[in-house]
Amino acid sequence: MTDDAAPGLPDLRASDADRERVAEVLRDALAEGRLDMTEFEERLEETYKARTYRELAPITRDLPVAGVVPPPAMSLHKEPLEDGSWAGRIVGGEGSSTWAVAVLSGFQRRGRWTAPRRFNCFAFWGGGEIDLREANFAAGEIEINCVAIMGGVQITVPPGVEVVVRGIGVMGGFDHRETDAPGEPGAPRVVVGGFAFWGGVGIERKKTRAARRQEKLDRKEAKRGLRSSSRDDEGEAGEAHRRVLEGHKDLLHGHGLGQSHGHGAGAAPRQEQRERRHED
Incomplete structure (x- = not known):
């Protein structure tokens, strides 16, 4: 089977379902006596190796039922609906x-x-x-x-x-x-x-795997946003706490300087009085 046998078909990638449709045609042909076991096994092997519609089409070219038909261009990239709407997936x-x-x-x-x-x-x-x-x-x-x-x-x-x-x-x-x-x-x-x-x-x-991957990405993004918000909150709270501590420190420092001056003014005379009493 060569690509020359099906020149009119596009080089579009075939799906597992496409290969299974061809395999069903081959099984029917075997049951009806159109293929012997050797031919069936050879064609079945080619079916599961095929990657494009061009490679699949020649496998059933001499059988009465077409094995694969390329999908319309509009539906090639149709994704299953993940938003809860099912209308697009019940196709008749x-x-x-x-x-x-x-x-x-x-x-x-x-x-x-x-x-x-x-x-x-x-x-x-x-x-x-x-x-x-x-x-x-x-x-x-x-x-x-x-x-x-x-x-x-x-x-x-x-x-x-x-x-x-x-x-x-x-x-x-x-x-x-x-x-x-x-x-x-x-x-x-x-x-x-x-x-x-x-x-x-x-x-x-x-x-689906795609939905699970998206959920995983969403969770990671939410965690990153939460960590970023937490760091911002911690930074703001730390800055406010630092300002309060500095205010208290300034207040205590000012109060400590006043006490130091007061003690310094009265401590020397009292010391001198004690020394004079001791000398007397």
């Missing part, structure tokens, strides 16, 4: 990935991808990760159906999303710790169901 349409399988292996759905209305996943002696923190949503509710047999699936949701757990565990379980948090107005709803046998489905709520 179809999801970019609707299923995943891990058999003695693993899968990931993370980064910029569109979560579908229903996502099915299966883990057998393997594990999977579904990260919705930077995802867009095809609808206001996503149902994630997990089957974990001697395996596990980890689901990460952003703050503000309502989580409902309906899965059943036999010698396994579904995590219910995040079900108590209410959802924000307009936020999507994540419903987790399925079956776990000697396996588990974990759910955790995390902010």
